[in-house]
Amino acid sequence: MINFISNDPLAPIHQPREVAARPDRKPELAGFLVTGNEPEAVYPVGTPGFLRWQARQAAILAVEAWEEALDTQITTWAAALDDPSTLVVVPDAGTDLNAFYDRASLSFFHRSGNGRTVFSGASTDVVAHETGHALLDALRPDLWDTSFLEVGGAHEAFGDITALVTALADRSTRQDLLDFVPDLGTAHFVEATAEDLSDGVRLFIGATHPASKPRRALNTFSWQLPETMSRHGGPDDMIAEVHSIARILTGCFYDVLRALYREQEQTENGLWEATRIAARLAWSGFANAPEVPRFFRAVGRQMALAAGTQSEEMGRLVSRAFTRHGIALGASALLxxxxxxxxxxxxxxxxxxxxxxxxxxxxxxxxxxxxxxxxxxxxxxxxxxxxxxxxxxxxxxxxxxxxxxxxxxxxxxxxxxxxxxxxxxxxxxxxxxxxxxxxxxxxxxxxxxxxxxxxxxxxxxxxxxxxxxxxxxxxxxxxxxxxxx
Ligand SMILES: [Zn+2]
Incomplete structure (x- = not known):
């Protein structure tokens, strides 16, 4: 058993919980090597042993969430890794308010001050987000060298979508969530990502920094040409920066998910079914969208076409979600x-x-x-x-x-x-x-x-x-x- 924070250290739910550590990934599947040598045990939050098993669990759960949604196994990381079968996870790589994926590792950091320490590796949101970068890099290695703002923004959105899918793959999270907001129509801890790390940015850098509040999937941000966006702004503003614009595409995804949920049984089961459908559409959208400057629309078009093969109504549902965020798809134009x-x-x-x-x-x-x-x-x-x-x-x-x-x-x-x-x-x-x-x-x-x-x-x-x-x-x-x- 291990101590595990299933969402984010600042999420208002009962955390940590004692849970069984996930088994190691099978040798034939995309796996992880977690640095450190603390054996499996229930460690107090904030200790190296806790952080090691927390980051390991979150990374494995993020991959398993996609596997369960897609009903397929993820067998390899990007071919550009020295060893594409194994991604290194560094639960605490030193002092910083950051986390990254660099085709060798998922690396997390800590920052201390005023009696508080923020560990980016302690947040399942953050670990799942970075794992999302690695998964998308395996699916679409060509995006690494595609230098368009919307392509970078979509990579960030895929990280946030991975955090959402990972959170919703957890049954008790779905139950907590539906107790809290039955119709998913108001702000909550699942659609907010990286609350603890954002709070660290607010504390240590300042409340005007764009990353000083969590990014939210429930939003009304509307797309505009990135060159018409302002270059600087606070956390509530839309600015020309990859994490900021990511909220538009994550918002489209979340609106698709909410619309799909309205058509399901209003239970945690129905919520997972809606999440799985939305996740499959997103995966297909990201897999097949050509890496053009208007990449958000390209992903949306592919999602709408994939949905249209299920039913005309589902295709329209995707189009409506994108239209709400200012992205008119005209998906049939691609054909x-x-x-x-x-x-x-x-x-x-x-x-x-x-x-x-x-x-x-x-x-x-x-x-x-x-x-x-x-x-x-x-x-x-x-x-x-x-x-x-x-x-x-x-x-x-x-x-x-x-x-x-x-x-x-x-x-x-x-x-x-x-x-x-x-x-x-x-x-x-x-x-x-x-x-x-x-x-x-x-x-x-x-x-x-x-x-x-x-x-x-x-x-x-x-x-x-x-x-x-x-x-x-x-x-x-x-x-x-x-x-x-
Ligand atoms: Zn990112």
């Missing part, structure tokens, strides 16, 4: 060929999920999208129940005009095109314009600088997400080193 391309229709091997696109088609796309000789990856995605090819060009965007310190530095990003067929020929279904991709990338880097998320000096202390590195051929490039909490 309409826009432009004939050179070459025959793409061919698919559905058992291996491999797409074959003719060279003539790729060359035609290069001309039309202005992607020059950029390296390309071809993969298969599902749009509705149709297989289409995704052709992603890996382009470099010059950053000279963004900041004098970035003279000569490039930022890698992706320009994806969805290719389907029309009358046996290849046809373009959807692609961003190259000039839009360039501007969105430059905007993303400005936002990183404004939020101290880009370390110009690699020694920078507080978990930057990006650094400037030397590429083999001698080019200096902006490089992602991780996702923070």
């Amino acid at each position: 309409t060929p826009e432009l004939a391309l050179a070459g025959d229709a793409p061919q698919f091997n559905r058992s291996t999920a491999v797409a074959d696109v003719q060279d003539a088609t790729i060359d035609d796309l290069r001309r039309r999208l202005g992607t020059g000789s950029a390296p390309v990856d071809v993969s298969m995605v599902q749009v509705d129940s149709t297989s289409v090819a995704k052709v992603s060009f890996h382009v470099d965007v010059a950053l000279d005009d963004v900041d004098p310190r970035l003279a000569g530095v490039v930022c890698p990003t992706n320009v994806p095109a969805l290719v389907g067929e029309s009358g046996h020929s290849a046809a373009l279904l959807h692609a961003p314009r190259q000039d839009v991709a360039t501007e969105e990338t430059q905007q993303f880097v400005r936002v990183l600088i404004a939020n101290d998320q880009l370390a110009f000096d690699q020694e920078s202390p507080r978990g930057p997400t990006h650094v400037v590195g030397q590429r083999d051929e001698g080019t200096r490039e902006l490089r992602r080193v991780g996702f923070s909490c």
